[in-house]
Amino acid sequence: EKPKSNILLVPKSSIRVIYGDLGFLPKKVRHFVEEHARLCKPDTIHICDGSERENDLLLYVLQRDNILKRLHKFENCWLAKTDPADVARVERLTYISTHEERDTIPHTKNGARCQLGNWMNPEDMEQELNMRFPNCMKGRTMFVIPYSMGPVGSPLSKIGVQLTDSAYVVASMRIMTRIGSKVVEALGSGPFVKCLHSVGRPLPLTVKLHNNWPCDPKMLIVAHLPEKNEICSYGSSYGGNALLGKKCLALRIGSILGHREGWLAEHMLILGIENTKTKEKRYMVAAFPSACGKTNMAMMKPTLPHIKITCVGDDIAWMRFDDKGQLRAINPENGFFGVAPGTSHKTNPHAMDTIHKNTIFTNVAETSDGGVFWEGLEDEIPEGVKIKSWLGDDDWSPDSRDKTAAHPNSRFCTPASQCPILDPAWESPEGVPIDAIIFGGRRPAGVPLVFESFNWEHGVFIGASMRSEATAAAEHKAKVLMHDPFAMRPFFGYNFGEYLAHWLSFAENPKNKLPKIFHVNWFRKNKDGKFMWPGFGDNCRVLEWVMKRIKDENVAQKTPVGSVPKPGSLDLSGLDEKELDMETLMSTPSDFWENEINAIYKYFDEQVNDDLPSSIMKQLKDLESRVTGG
Numbered sequence: 001e002k003p004k005s006n007i008l009l010v011p012k013s014s015i016r017v018i019y020g021d022l023g024f025l026p027k028k029v030r031h032f033v034e035e036h037a038r039l040c041k042p043d044t045i046h047i048c049d050g051s052e053r054e055n056d057l058l059l060y061v062l063q064r065d066n067i068l069k070r071l072h073k074f075e076n077c078w079l080a081k082t083d084p085a086d087v088a089r090v091e092r093l094t095y096i097s098t099h100e101e102r103d104t105i106p107h108t109k110n111g112a113r114c115q116l117g118n119w120m121n122p123e124d125m126e127q128e129l130n131m132r133f134p135n136c137m138k139g140r141t142m143f144v145i146p147y148s149m150g151p152v153g154s155p156l157s158k159i160g161v162q163l164t165d166s167a168y169v170v171a172s173m174r175i176m177t178r179i180g181s182k183v184v185e186a187l188g189s190g191p192f193v194k195c196l197h198s199v200g201r202p203l204p205l206t207v208k209l210h211n212n213w214p215c216d217p218k219m220l221i222v223a224h225l226p227e228k229n230e231i232c233s234y235g236s237s238y239g240g241n242a243l244l245g246k247k248c249l250a251l252r253i254g255s256i257l258g259h260r261e262g263w264l265a266e267h268m269l270i271l272g273i274e275n276t277k278t279k280e281k282r283y284m285v286a287a288f289p290s291a292c293g294k295t296n297m298a299m300m301k302p303t304l305p306h307i308k309i310t311c312v313g314d315d316i317a318w319m320r321f322d323d324k325g326q327l328r329a330i331n332p333e334n335g336f337f338g339v340a341p342g343t344s345h346k347t348n349p350h351a352m353d354t355i356h357k358n359t360i361f362t363n364v365a366e367t368s369d370g371g372v373f374w375e376g377l378e379d380e381i382p383e384g385v386k387i388k389s390w391l392g393d394d395d396w397s398p399d400s401r402d403k404t405a406a407h408p409n410s411r412f413c414t415p416a417s418q419c420p421i422l423d424p425a426w427e428s429p430e431g432v433p434i435d436a437i438i439f440g441g442r443r444p445a446g447v448p449l450v451f452e453s454f455n456w457e458h459g460v461f462i463g464a465s466m467r468s469e470a471t472a473a474a475e476h477k478a479k480v481l482m483h484d485p486f487a488m489r490p491f492f493g494y495n496f497g498e499y500l501a502h503w504l505s506f507a508e509n510p511k512n513k514l515p516k517i518f519h520v521n522w523f524r525k526n527k528d529g530k531f532m533w534p535g536f537g538d539n540c541r542v543l544e545w546v547m548k549r550i551k552d553e554n555v556a557q558k559t560p561v562g563s564v565p566k567p568g569s570l571d572l573s574g575l576d577e578k579e580l581d582m583e584t585l586m587s588t589p590s591d592f593w594e595n596e597i598n599a600i601y602k603y604f605d606e607q608v609n610d611d612l613p614s615s616i617m618k619q620l621k622d623l624e625s626r627v628t629g630g
């Protein structure tokens with residue numbers, strides 16, 4: 001049944017489809033579009049095909065509306081500056097709505113505020129959504145974005161359809177996911193995740209916009225309705241709030257699907273590592289909280305000449321054990337939405353080589369020669385070039401009123417295909433084989449550079465007890481130590497206790513080859529507050545050791561916390577060993593760990609409560625007796 005014309009009739013008016021053809025959409029998608037067009041009442045509809053012609057049109061509109069500015073120094077690169085009130089994910093307004101609260105979050109002890117997600121009942125959620133979405137797209141175009149997370153047509157991929165009234169979101173989704181007609185073809189009559197997004201500023205405007213960036217932070221909500229396979233986001237156009245394929249689908253909804261279907265959706269990078277001396281190649285995944293080094297590690301330029309790193313993904317991994325018991329991972333994304341500050345030719349040359357074409361920068365500073373600037377690029381801007389800060393200070397200098405030139409959560413959005421060290425198998429439909437899982441975080445004290453778990457269950461416990469200093473990727477104040485289990489705290493789609501049980505369950509199948517699990521910490525500081533480990537490209541020394549442990553080489557020694565490298569087993573060649581205090585870097589001070597254990601007890605007891613698997617509590621008790629020697 002095809003619609004008679006490319007015009008959608010709504011009561012008392014009609015909505016013209018100005019690009020694409022409703023008739024080419026599968027019936028279920030068309031109904032989804034029609035239902036929400038009637039609700040949101042856009043002026044026009046644009047059905048995305050993913051073509052170059054379409055992208056030119058979007059870029060034209062975004063320039064005309066002063067949302068994107070061309071960066072003349074580079075090829076097809078753009079700068080967006082947001083409303084300063086819309087600069088990061090907003091965790092406290094991100095909800096998951098299910099009939100049973102306990103399906104989503106554990107019951108906390110004594111009414112403590114849950115730190116493992118926000119739940120809302122479906123009735124209240126319906127009210128919240130009804131307060132926002134009716135008529136919210138008046139005067140605007142509603143874009144329909146069919147997108148695939150994972151290679152189009154791969155059995156591991158999932159399809160979403162996002163409706164949005166933001167052309168910036170379309171231009172970004174086009175980089176971060178695979179969109180357009182090829183996705184519609186692959187979808188056929190199959191299931192898809194329904195994603196609705198609005199900036200929340202119908203026309204005519206009733207308020208003055210900042211930087212021409214429409215948003216409504218006071219009415220912001222990011223809602224997940226897993227029982228209806230739906231995501232609704234209102235009021236923000238920034239990153240994880242608005243590019244619904246990323247955190248909303250690939251992590252929150254993804255983790256629920258993974259739980260149901262026997263796989264894992266994780267906040268992890270995926271990399272390949274090759275020792276060119278021994279000709280061995282392995283793949284690893286690593287989970288670090290937001291802004292704690294995934295992009296940097298995924299694109300690492302190793303300082304050891306015989307180590308070669310290749311990148312599969314920098315933020316999200318979907319993993320499953322195949323029928324031979326090998327864990328395999330795919331990167332569901334198509335681009336990198338990376339933290340700009342700190343990225344430089346010194347720290348991450350491969351990222352620098354990726355972002356000089358076809359890239360959208362958001363909230364970085366611009367330079368008078370048509371380029372970009374952020375904290376960390378001080379040595380890389382030409383003499384005499386002026387910096388305009390993200391807040392608009394024309395002649396910014398480190399002692400200007402704007403504290404930083406770029407917002408600390410400013411980002412680049414760039415196609416993965418441009419990464420010079422992209423792994424040849426990065427789009428392989430069956431995924432790459434994973435032989436090590438690495439957890440980590442920003443730990444200024446007490447936590448060794450690297451340690452290995454004694455077994456799978458201990459490794460799951462290490463993931464569960466992760467903590468890290470807060471960063472600017474969300475609304476939290478920096479420098480506070482936060483519990484961030486599996487780097488998933490903001491992204492769990494279902495009850496964390498059940499999530500732990502799901503991880504533990506993979507050990508029950510004797511066929512599964514369980515990868516070794518490690519914990520790393522690049523961020524330990526000395527008495528003067530300086531990082532003790534050089535980090536970045538030198539982190540390959542730790543990965544080389546991990547590679548040796550995958551082969552069970554005798555290079556580890558036990559501590560109460562886990563196994564650390566035997567003295568001399570980390571390749572430190574080329575480093576100034578006088579500057580390095582390896583003994584302290586590997587140490588596990590008992591007074592520190594006694595405090596840490598108490599904090600974990602308190603957290604598990606209060607936050608996970610009855611949903612904590614008993615074997616995880618036993619792991620904590622075992623750690624305590626190893627540390628106290630009792």
Ligand code: GTP
Nearest residue numbers: 290291292293294295296339341342473522535536
């Ligand atoms: P999300 O995209 O938010 O999930 O973050 P991410 O984990 O990909 O973080 P990213 O790699 O972008 O790192 C963020 C910050 O950590 C940057 O400011 C980096 O400079 C810093 N960083 C990364 N690796 C290292 C390291 O080895 N040592 C030190 N000292 N800093 C690092």
Ligand code: SPV
Nearest residue numbers: 089239240246247290473
């Ligand atoms: C993160 O915060 O972990 C990110 C950025 O990767 S965002 O997509 O905005 O969530």
Ligand code: MN
Nearest residue numbers: 267290291315
């Ligand atoms: Mn992330």
